[in-house]
Amino acid sequence: MASEITVRRRKRRRMERLWLPALYLAPTLVLLWAFDIYPIFLSAWMSLWRWGIQPEEFIGLDNYIRIFEQIGSRPGGAPGEVGQSLMVTGFYVLGTVPATIVIAFVIANLLNSKVRFLGALRTAYFVPYITSTVAAGLAFVWLLNPQVGVLNSLMEWFGLPAQQWLLDPEPIVPKLMGAVGIGWPDGAPGFLAGPSVALVCVMAFSVWNTLGFAVVIILAGLITIDPQVKEAARMDGVNSWQMATRITMPLVSPTLFLLLVVSTIRSFQSFNEVYVLTSGGGYGAGAGSPLDSTLTLPVLIFRHLYERPSSVGFAAALSMLLFLLLLIVTLVQFRFAERRVHYD
Amino acid sequence: MALHTIENTTGAPTIVRSPAGPPKKSARTHAAQRWRRKAGRVILYVALIAGAVVMLFPFFWMISSSLKTFQEVNLSPPTMLPSDPQWSNYAEAWEGPPSGFGRYFLNSLIVAVLGTALQLVTGITAAYAFARMKFRFNNLLFMVVLATMMIPFEARIVPNYVLIRQIPLAGGNDLFGDGGSGLYDTYAGMILPGVAGAFAIFLLRQAFMAVPRDYWDAIRMDGASHWTFLWRVLVPMTMPAVLTVVLFGFIGRWNELLWPLIATQSEAIRPVQLGLMAFSGDEGSLYHLLMAATTLVAIPGIIFFLFVQRRFVEGLTAFGVKG
Amino acid sequence: MSMSKKAALPSFLLASTLLVTSCSGGGAGASEDATASTESIEGMELPEGVEIDFWHIQATIYGEAITEMVQEFNATNEWGIVVNESFKGSYQELNQAVRASLAGGGAPDVSMAYENDTLEYVANDVIVPLDPYLESEQYGVSDEDMGDLVDGVLARQRVEAYNGSTLSWPHGNSSMGMYYNADIFAEAGIDAPPADWDEFLEQARQVKDETGLPYSAMGTGKNGIYYNMLRSKGIDPYDPGAATTEFTSPESIESLELLALLFEEELVYTAADTEQEFTNERTATELGTTARTSTKIEQIEDRFQWSVALPPQESAEPITQLYGGNHVILSSDDPEQELASWLFMRWFADTDAQSIYAARTGYSPAVESALDTELLSTNYEENPQKAEAFDNVFVNAQIMPPTAAGNAIDDMVTGIVEEVVLGRLTPQEAAERMDAETTSLLASAPQN
Structure with a gap:
């Protein structure tokens, strides 16, 4: 039995x-x-072809060889399109992801305390995420208008020189150094000069636009924390800084980790922001202007997919590059996070 | 694969690290503390409200522009508020696109509600399997699911279109997917590609894993199945995560643009975002009408958010559970 | 775990068949042998009610005009052809939709296309050549009607790269004109727009001295203006057929020097939206597309006097850039569909339709006879700048010779001209780089 x-x-x-x-x-x-x-898989297959509307010629790894060639320099000494877009994407991800998560964590914590008009405040922080990128982009383009934008009026008011903002391809680091009277050393590697002023503007827009998303994700994590845990800690005289770093942070670490992974992926794939903010320059000025200083990898893929002849195979190879980059970055994140993320 | 180490381990909810030891208190520090707390409050409000103003400015700008005339919206430097509010812009925008906005709203609602519901159900069951079931290749499969988030959107468009058109026995297709138009130009064709969402699965998996194993052991004693545990215990306990998935699912669907554009042809089934395109084209834009229409289109999202953020807290207290 | 295999197997099979079909270009409908000849078209009877799909990129007033025109055609055409128009977003989005449909079926019968796309389509055998239709007694276009087409517009339907074929038919066109604010001109003591580029510089200095205002605003894409300078001096920047360039010619260096000087002396500045700069009276002139004449009329109202002129010219034959798209027929292997498509396209480029299009929008009509229609003549009387755009500018417009490498060259030139304007490159360095890069781009571009 x-x-x-x-x-x-x-x-x-x-x-x-x-x-x-x-x-x-x-x-x-x-x-x-x-x-x-x-x-x-289809993309991987297409990347082995010269492919326009239909497959034209099987070329093996030529598209990948072309990628490597275009990382290197152009006739004038500047990096090739691919090299440029990798650099821009790097700046973009490093410039937006940490900033978004840190700011969102602070705001979510503030919004999780007992304040008046909580609903209204939370909504205010979420609204940019709902607002269409096009509409918000138009507002930003005007704010940053070099001739009549609000930002330049503010600069003037503070006695600072007016800027070209979205139209300025100059890198930011030498510019800032110049402002305090330090010259940029000749022959220093280009990537040390940092993103262009235009790219910094796009990054600021991106942080603003995705903040609501991050805040809501973190809030959902914070709400699930047992209030008694915090109360007990407060009884023990823990100050707010300690509360945030020693209590809250570990308890929402699974959420923060998720946010890190997802935001990184999205940031690597950002296209709309760049497209809306920098392609308005009239005939011949596509997304990525000025001077390709906002040319992220997805924008480059777009360029090859629609604006170059028989380049669909090359665009597919670039897509594979983006995919593999993301895969590696995510795996690294998982490997580093395993020791720091606390479940339960 | 590195994932196994961050799998759920058993144990009751505890503080993870003990905070710094309690400082000694005196009456003087007590008063100072109260004063400091009050000042902190003021700073908190100022910071939150200033932040909210920054966040809301473009939205304000959108509404302000939506009430201007064509001439005024193109003035530069612009006027902060419309000199003579044109409420008629809203009526004009509503009637603007070929099918009228009413139809687009209905279409978007169908796509968003069905799409979100399907995503939620498939996402919850998949996340449960990943978070709570032991089977070979669990981590590997989860990584594969996660990897789908990394596939550039551009790489999917053409294959998805081909697949949608060649779904067998739909839209006049034969058994082999030939002869007809498949699910092209249908609601199903618009909805299907976005149903399986790695983000939703990831979010729910994290939430499910954070629920202590004790609950499962307890309910298991009573002979309950995985199914019961999932829907009766786990989902209510992780309501904030579930609602987050619903919120982002809905908003994602509502804002979808490129796929519906490729997958449909008749105005009668197209969603709101395509309606918006009637006001802006390669040969210039009608910003005042575009902004009016954009405002209208944003309203359901905002209402939905208000609803969800209230439920965030209620959902938890209603079930009397606290993580 | 077995489940992964079980779930994946059927879909894998499904997917594999898709891979095969899409790789063999299954749905692309290559139809070299099905191409219609004049003889097969002659005498062909169209059954009542043939339906065709028409994909376009037009929104706003342009989209409304198209809807109006399609309704008119559907109601009045003698064969009972029904056109279903579908708005497919921006140009890239349309392109994406067409590509997807060529791979998966459901391609439109008529689509908008620029020359560069047409070149790519024809290389893939998906374009129906129009010559058999044009030559047909019954369905063709008479010599008189051919003569009615504006020169530049007709020329772009049968460019050299098409090897003697006519592959497209007009949609809507505009050209690069020079808008000027007559009030600012008067204040600066200028009575007419500049005839050549020296006068352009002279006037720019004069406006700066007299009014303090900059003379012109340019976008971040300055390649169009630079090309226009070259062409006004009687040379083409490059020749795709011979794979040669003129970037290092004296005329080119001169043009780049002028651009550098204009920016150095702050007579011209870079703006995100040059139209906004012009309509808000922050600049005296704007070099831009004449398609925006109608919106300028609405925006400016009576605030100041303005008009549009041909950009400066320095050779016997005046020339400026021609903009806009064309229509092409994507082959459907069905002669009736293709004939119906042609009849719609022919109607679209003819007097009635073009007069509607030109009256409702900023486009100029493709045929001169449209000017005599009551609709357009009234419209031009009420909007004199639109008439000036046609008379002064549009009739002189020609496209640049198309090449598959065109977009890549444009992007490269845009970048290098920007570096000249920013003072990072001398005109000579810039010219040499453009020459080297264009030569290699032309050499590596697929030949048709």
Whole structure:
């Protein structure tokens, strides 16, 4: 009797181990295969071709060789399109992700305390995320207008020189150094000069635009924290700084980790912000202007996909590059996070 | 794969690290503390409100522009407020696009509600399997799911279009997907590609993993199944995460632009974002109408957020559970 | 775990078949042999109610005009053809939709296309050449009607790179004109827009001295203005057929020096939206597309006197940039669909439709006879600047010779001209770089 029950239970358990996860995962995996995973395989295949509207010629790894060639310099000494876009993407990710998460963490903490008009305040911080990028972008373009924008009026008011903002391809570091009277050393590597003023403006827009997303994610994590834990800590005389860093941070670390991973991925893929803010320059000035100083990798992919002949294969190779970069970055994040993220 | 180490471990909810030891208190420090707390409050409000003003400015700008005439909206330097508010812009914008905005709103609502519901259900079950079930390749599969977030959007458009058109037995297609137009120009075609969302699964998995294993052990004793545990215990306990998925799912759907543009042709089923495009083109834009229409289109998202952020807290207290 | 295999297998099979079909270019409908000849078209009877899909990029008043025109065609055409128009977003989005449809089926019968796209489409055998239709007695275009087309507009439908074929038919066109604020001109003591580029510089200094205002605003894409300078001096920047360039010619160096000087002396500045600078009276002139004449009329109202002139010229043959798109027929292997498409396209480029288009929007009509229609003549009387845009500017407009490398060259030139304007490169250095890069881009571009 008893052994029969054990056998049946063991059988049931094995069934569960086999079939239950399969059942729970099936819809997701089927859909992901059809709409996401299969396309990336197709992309990998296309990247081996010269491909316009149809496959034109099988060229093996030539597209990848072209990527490497275009990392290097152009005739004038500037980096090639791919090299430039990798640098711009690097600046962009490093400039937006940490800033967004830190600011969002502070705001979410403030919004999680007992304040009046909580609903209204939370909504205020979330509204930019809902507002269409185009509408918000137009408002920003005007704020940053070199001739009549509000920002230049403010600069003037503070006695600072007016700037070209979104139209300025000059890198920011030499500019800031120049402002305090230090010259930029000749022959210093280009990437040390930092992002262009135009790119910094786009990054600021991006932080503003995605802040609401990050705040809501963190809030959802904060709300789940047992208030008694905090109360107990407060009784022990923990100050706000300690509360944030020693209590809250570890407790929401799974959320923060998720946010880090997701924000990094999104930041690497950012296209809309760049497109809306920097392609308004009239005929011939596509996204990425001025002087390709806002040319992120997705913008370069876009350029090759639609504005270059028979470049679909090359665009696919660039997509693979972006995909692999993201895969590596995410794996590194997981590896580093495993020791720091606390579940439970 | 590095993932196994951050899997859920058992244990009751505890403070992870003990804070610095309690300082000694005296009456004087007590008064000083109270004063400091008050000052802190003021600073808090000032900071929060200043931040909110910065965040809201472009939205204010959008509404202000939506009430200007064509001439005024192109003035530069611009006027802060419309000199003579043109409420008729809203009526004009509503009637502007070929099918009228009413139809676009209905279409978007259908796509957003169905799309979000499907994403939620598939996301919850998948996240549960990843967070709570032991099977081989769990971590590997999860990484694969996560990797789908990294696929550039541009790489998906054409394959998705081909697939949608070749779905067998739909839209006049035969068993092999030939002959008809498949799910092209249908709601289903618009909805399907976005249903499986790695972000939703990731978020829910993190939330599910944070729930102590004790709950499962307890309910398991009563003979409950995974299904019951998931829907009766886990989902209510992780309401903020579930609502976050719903919120972002809805807003993501509502703001979708490129895929519906490619996947549809008739104005009768197109969503609001395509309606907005009627006001801006390669040969110039009608900013005043664009802004009026954009404001209208943003309203459902804001209402939805207000609703969700209230439920954030209520959902938790209603079930009497605290993480 | 077995589930992954089980779930993946059917979809893998499905996907593999897709891979095969999409890689063999299955849906692309290559139809070299199905190409219609004049004989097969002659005498072909169209059944009542042939439906065709038409994809375009036009929104705002342009989209409304198209809707109006399509309705008019659907209501009045003698064959009962029904055109279903569909707005497909920006130019890149349309391009994306067309590519997807060529891979997966459902391509439109008529689509808008620029010359560069047409070149790529024709290389993939998806374009129906129009010559058999043009030559047809029954469905063709008479010599008289051919003569009615504005020269530059007709020329762009049969450019050299098409190897003697006519591959597209007019949609809507505009050109690069020089807008000027007559009030600021009067204040500075200038009575007419500049005839050549020396006078351009002279006037720029004069306006700065007399009024303190800059003479002109330019966008971040200055390649168009630079090209216009070169062409007004009688040379083409590059020749795709011979793979040669004129970037290092004296005329080119001269043009780059002028641009550098204009910015150095702060007579001209870079702005995000040059139209806004002009309509808000912050600059005396603007070099821009004449398509914006209608919106300028609305924005400026009576605030100041203004007009549009041909940009400065320095050779016997006046010339300026021609803008806008064309229509092409994407082959459907169905002669009736293709004939119906042609009949719609022919109508679209003819007097009635073009007069509607030109009256409702800022485009200039493709045919001169549209000017005689009541609709357009009334409209031009009420909006004299639109008439000036046609008479002064549009009739002189020609496109640059198209090449598959065109966009890449434009981007490169845009960048280098910007560096000249910023003072990072001397005109000579810039010219040499443009020459080297263009030569290699032209050499590596796919030949048709």
